[in-house]
Amino acid sequence: MAALNVLSPPHPQTPSFPFLNLNNSFCNGVSNCKFRFLSYSNRFTLHSSPLAMHFSKSGTSAGSGCSWMQESLTCHNASAGNERQRGHLYSVFPAKAAEVSSVQDLYDFICSGPLLNRVGLTPDSIAESIDKWLAYGSHLCRLFQLNELYLNFNQKVRFYHYYIPVFMWCEDQISQHRSGYKEGEDIPPLVIGFSAPQGCGKTTLVFALDYLFRVTGRKSATVSIDDFYLTAQGQAKLREQNPGNALLEYRGNAGSHDLPFSVETLIALNKLTKEGVKMKLPRYDKSAYSGKGDRADSKTWPEVEGPLVAVLFEGWMLGFKPLPVEVVTAVDPQLETVNKNLEAYYDAWDKFIKAWIVIKIKDPTCVYQWRLQAEIAMREAGKPGMSDEEVKDFVSRYLPAYNAYLPTLYSEGPNGSDPDHLLVIEIDEGRNPILAN
Numbered sequence: 358m359a360a361l362n363v364l365s366p367p368h369p370q371t372p373s374f375p376f377l378n379l380n381n382s383f384c385n386g387v388s389n390c391k392f393r394f395l396s397y398s399n400r401f402t403l404h405s406s407p408l409a410m411h412f413s414k415s416g417t418s419a420g421s422g423c424s425w426m427q428e429s430l431t432c433h434n435a436s437a438g439n440e441r442q443r444g445h446l447y448s449v450f451p452a453k454a455a456e457v458s459s460v461q462d463l464y465d466f467i468c469s470g471p472l473l474n475r476v477g478l479t480p481d482s483i484a485e486s487i488d489k490w491l492a493y494g495s496h497l498c499r500l501f502q503l504n505e506l507y508l509n510f511n512q513k514v515r516f517y518h519y520y521i522p523v524f525m526w527c528e529d530q531i532s533q534h535r536s537g538y539k540e541g542e543d544i545p546p547l548v549i550g551f552s553a554p555q556g557c558g559k560t561t562l563v564f565a566l567d568y569l570f571r572v573t574g575r576k577s578a579t580v581s582i583d584d585f586y587l588t589a590q591g592q593a594k595l596r597e598q599n600p601g602n603a604l605l606e607y608r609g610n611a612g613s614h615d616l617p618f619s620v621e622t623l624i625a626l627n628k629l630t631k632e633g634v635k636m637k638l639p640r641y642d643k644s645a646y647s648g649k650g651d652r653a654d655s656k657t658w659p660e661v662e663g664p665l666v667a668v669l670f671e672g673w674m675l676g677f678k679p680l681p682v683e684v685v686t687a688v689d690p691q692l693e694t695v696n697k698n699l700e701a702y703y704d705a706w707d708k709f710i711k712a713w714i715v716i717k718i719k720d721p722t723c724v725y726q727w728r729l730q731a732e733i734a735m736r737e738a739g740k741p742g743m744s745d746e747e748v749k750d751f752v753s754r755y756l757p758a759y760n761a762y763l764p765t766l767y768s769e770g771p772n773g774s775d776p777d778h779l780l781v782i783e784i785d786e787g788r789n790p791i792l793a794n
Contacts, residue, residue, distance in 0.1 A: 556727030582672030629663030676771025
């Protein structure tokens with residue numbers, strides 16, 4: 358399991374981390390925090406490169422030894438002994454000599470990422486926006502309580518090869534979306550769909566993106582297809598109507614969602630275009646009824662206020678298209694009813710999504726391994742977790758749909774998607790992006 362997955366974040370819309378209190382004594386607002394590092398090593402000299410030209414143009418001295426860990430590009434000019442900022446806050450990290458990477462090192466690492474071409478980034482554009490990369494990296498380190506001085510390789514990959522490039526792609530998609538409206542017009546938020554198998558890290562990705570929007574002064578909302586599951590009573594009725602169909606016995610597959618409720622919610626989110634306009638986001642309680650689940654009490658739903666720039670909508674089966682019946686029944690005869698139910702999902706979900714991110718895996722059996730890892734970690738932490746056999750049974754109810762629908766999703770894109778607004782990210786078993794074949 359990759360390093361960041363041990364963080365087990367709460368639902369993206371309702372983070373409970375104490376360090377997200379932006380008014381605490383340590384940091385009066387994330388965007389205003391400054392780190393003062395007590396020692397530097399690996400000081401650098403920039404040579405002829407896009408990054409060197411960027412700093413030359415911006416007036417930043419290439420020989421100042423500024424660390425890329427310093428937030429908001431506030432650099433301590435060690436050679437002149439001149440502190441530009443008053444009232445520096447000391448980091449909570451150990452005050453000892455550390456191997457601090459240079460801006461050039463970080464630039465080279467970013468340029469080695471597998472997603473750059475797909476998200477429209479070049480070495481020149483990275484050099485021009487390096488200040489954003491530094492700020493976004495610092496924000497993510499703070500969010501996940503990671504020591505900026507000691508990021509391991511997997512953590513750097515997760516931030517600088519995955520989360521930040523995807524965030525920049527989302528920013529570009531939002532700019533394109535907003536450019537289609539005239540000045541003074543109400544601009545609905547861009548709904549970005551995240552279609553990805555269970556356990557592959559999509560919830561953590563959405564959590565990070567939502568946080569980056571907030572710390573950069575923009576509002577977004579997060580919803581999951583899980584939030585639109587039938588109530589416990591509705592699921593019981595579905596089970597009675599489909600006796601013997603294991604795929605519809607519990608929540609998960611097409612047919613187990615309250616589609617009118619999801620339409621109502623997505624329409625309301627599209628209307629959050631002005632300040633003061635608010636709504637509550639539905640949430641589902643998977644622990645209710647001994648794990649069978651039920652819609653959470655509306656009193657506990659988080660509230661979101663406009664104007665929103667984006668709605669981040671994630672789910673394991675977003676974008677799945679109905680297939681010829683003979684195709685799905687060849688995978689599993691029980692899929693026939695699920696496939697019929699899927700016909701209503703485009704109008705309920707997919708037509709609202711104007712930009713898509715598809716996280717691609719080579720082998721759906723990874724879902725079993727990822728789920729098993731999560732349950733083992735929960736048991737080792739003293740929390741209730743499914744046994745190995747229960748995990749196998751749980752995942753087996755989703756594998757038929759993966760085997761039937763993922764090939765078409767990967768070859769044709771999500772239902773109704775535009776190739777110009779589609780980002781496909783292939784990940785490995787460690788949940789990190791890789792170069793596509």
